[in-house]
Amino acid sequence: MKKYAEVFRVSFKMQIVWRFDVVMTMAAAAARAIAGWIVWRVIFLGKESVGGFTQDAMLTYYLISSILRSIDFSHHISGEVSYLIRSGRFSGHMVTPVNPLGFFSFMSAGMSAFHLLFSVTAAALCAFAMGINLSFTRDIARILPAAVMIPLGLTFTASFQYLIGVATFKFLEIGFFMYVQWSIIAFVTGSMVPLSLLPSAVLAVLRFIPFTHVIYTPAMLLTGQASAREGLFGLAVLAAWTLMMMPAAHYTYNRLRKKYDGVGI
Amino acid sequence: MKRNVRFVLLLMKLKLSRMMMFRVSFFGAFIADGTMFIIQLLAFEAIYSQVDAIGGWNRGQMIIFVGTFAVVNALNMLIYFFGVNDIPEKIKRGDLDGYITKPVSPLLRVTFENVNPGSVPLLIFSAGIVCYGVSAAGINISFMTGLLYVLLVLLMTLLWYDMELILRSIPFLVLSANGIVQLEEQLIEMNFKIPGILYKGGFKVVFYFILPYGIMSTTPTQMLSGLLTASGFLHAVVITAFFTAFAIGFWRYGLRHYKSTGS
Numbered sequence: 395m396k397k398y399a400e401v402f403r404v405s406f407k408m409q410i411v412w413r414f415d416v417v418m419t420m421a422a423a424a425a426r427a428i429a430g431w432i433v434w435r436v437i438f439l440g441k442e443s444v445g446g447f448t449q450d451a452m453l454t455y456y457l458i459s460s461i462l463r464s465i466d467f468s469h470h471i472s473g474e475v476s477y478l479i480r481s482g483r484f485s486g487h488m489v490t491p492v493n494p495l496g497f498f499s500f501m502s503a504g505m506s507a508f509h510l511l512f513s514v515t516a517a518a519l520c521a522f523a524m525g526i527n528l529s530f531t532r533d534i535a536r537i538l539p540a541a542v543m544i545p546l547g548l549t550f551t552a553s554f555q556y557l558i559g560v561a562t563f564k565f566l567e568i569g570f571f572m573y574v575q576w577s578i579i580a581f582v583t584g585s586m587v588p589l590s591l592l593p594s595a596v597l598a599v600l601r602f603i604p605f606t607h608v609i610y611t612p613a614m615l616l617t618g619q620a621s622a623r624e625g626l627f628g629l630a631v632l633a634a635w636t637l638m639m640m641p642a643a644h645y646t647y648n649r650l651r652k653k654y655d656g657v658g659i
Numbered sequence: 660m661k662r663n664v665r666f667v668l669l670l671m672k673l674k675l676s677r678m679m680m681f682r683v684s685f686f687g688a689f690i691a692d693g694t695m696f697i698i699q700l701l702a703f704e705a706i707y708s709q710v711d712a713i714g715g716w717n718r719g720q721m722i723i724f725v726g727t728f729a730v731v732n733a734l735n736m737l738i739y740f741f742g743v744n745d746i747p748e749k750i751k752r753g754d755l756d757g758y759i760t761k762p763v764s765p766l767l768r769v770t771f772e773n774v775n776p777g778s779v780p781l782l783i784f785s786a787g788i789v790c791y792g793v794s795a796a797g798i799n800i801s802f803m804t805g806l807l808y809v810l811l812v813l814l815m816t817l818l819w820y821d822m823e824l825i826l827r828s829i830p831f832l833v834l835s836a837n838g839i840v841q842l843e844e845q846l847i848e849m850n851f852k853i854p855g856i857l858y859k860g861g862f863k864v865v866f867y868f869i870l871p872y873g874i875m876s877t878t879p880t881q882m883l884s885g886l887l888t889a890s891g892f893l894h895a896v897v898i899t900a901f902f903t904a905f906a907i908g909f910w911r912y913g914l915r916h917y918k919s920t921g922s
Contacts, residue, residue, distance in 0.1 A: 418841045425849045432857050436714045437706065445709045570687030577695040581702065586852075591705040 405504025420516035423464040427520040430456030450529040458613040463585045464513040467505040468551035475559025499552040531618030539625035540615040547608035550636040557643040563650035584610025604635035689780040719796025726788030728876035733782040734816040741773035746827040811879040821906035831913030
C-alpha cells in the first residue's frame, strides 16, 4: 500500500507543475455551471418547478455535477494506457513491482484530490457571481451515502477506463471508441441533464448501471432530490459493479499482455 | 488560382491514399462525433419533455441548432481541422521550414493537406438532423431561404476556421498553445449547448463579438426559422470578414516571427 500512497503523493505534487491545467480545470467546472445557469434561468422564467426541481435545486445540481465531473480524471487513464501500449512504452509498467491498475488508479486519485479544491472554489465563485441560493440537504442519511459514492464512483471509472485502455493490446487503435464511450458516459452519469428528466422506464433501467451513481445519484442526494433509500440502493449497485470491474480489468490485462510486442507501432 | 486548385486536389488524393491504410479509423470521426450529437439531441429531448420552449425556440428549432452545429463541425473536420490542428506542433518542431521553402502558399498547404474524407458520412448525417429539425418545427423553406442558410453555414465554417487559425498561430510568439487549445474546446463545448439567443449582457458581447462562437450555429438556425433580421445577417457577414482578415494578418505576422528551430 505504501508504494501506491507514493504514486498518489507524486501525482498530487506533479499537478503543481501544470498550472495552466489547474486553470483549465477551474474554467471547465465554471463553464459547465455557467452553461447550466444560462439555459435553466431562461427555462424557469415564470415557472416554480421543472421536473420536480426548483430553480435553486437545479442550479445546485449543476454546480455539484460540474465539480464531480471536473475531478474525474479517469478518462486520462484509457488515453495514456492506450498511448503507452501503442508506442511500446508500457514495458516500464510491466517490469516494475506495481500493479498497473493500482498505479493508474492512484495516479488519477492524486489528480482528483489536487483539483478538488480548485473545482469547489470555481463553483463557489460561480454560485456567488450568479446569485444562486444553494439548496443542499442537511439530512445525514443522504449525505453519508453520497460521501461514500463519490470516491467509490471514481474508483469504478478508473477501473473501467483501465479496462478500455488495455484493450489496445488486442485492437491497437481504439481512439474513436474512447471518444464514443466518453460521450455516452457524459450523458448517463447525468452531468449533461439530470436523469430524472428522462422517461421513468429509461431511468428504471439506468438505476442498475454504475455510471448513473457516479455523478447523478450523489448530486441528487446532496440537493435533497433523492431519498436516502435510493442512495443506499445506488451505493449497493455501484459497489457491486466496482467489485466486478476491478478483477475483470486485472484479468483482461493478464490475458492480453501476452500480445504485447514492446516495440510500438 | 488554377495551380492552387490542382495542388489542393493532389493533397486530397495523397491523404485519401494514406487513410485507406487504416480503414477501421476511416469512419472514426463519423462514429465519434455522430454519437456526440445524438447524445446532445437526447439531452435537449429530456429538457423539452418538461417545457415547450427554451428562450422562444421550440423543439424543432433546437434540433436545427444541434444539426447546424454538427454540419459546421463536419465541414471543419472534412476540410481543414486536421491540417490546422497540427500548426502548433509544426512550429514547435521547426517543421514549417519545409512549407516556407516550397513554391506554394504555406497556409494553403497547411489548410488542405489533411482533408478527412471520413467526415463525409458525418456531413450527411448532420444534414439529416437539420432536415429532421425542419420537419419537427413544421417550417416551410423557400429556395432563397435554403440558399441563404447554406451561405451562412459556409460563412460560419470560415469563421470557425479563422478562430482555429488565430489560436493555433499564437505559438509563433509563445511556443506552446496547449492551454489555449483546451480553452477553445471548453468554449466550443459550452456554445454547442447554448443557443446564442440565450446570451444576455456581457456573455452576449463575448460570444457575439470577441469570441464569436455564439453565432456559429445560432445565425443559420435563425435564418431557417425565419427569425433572422437584416442586422443579424449583416453582423454575421461583418464578423466573418473581420476575423478572416485578422486571421490571415496574424498568420503572416506569426510567420515573420517564426524562428525555424525545433524545441
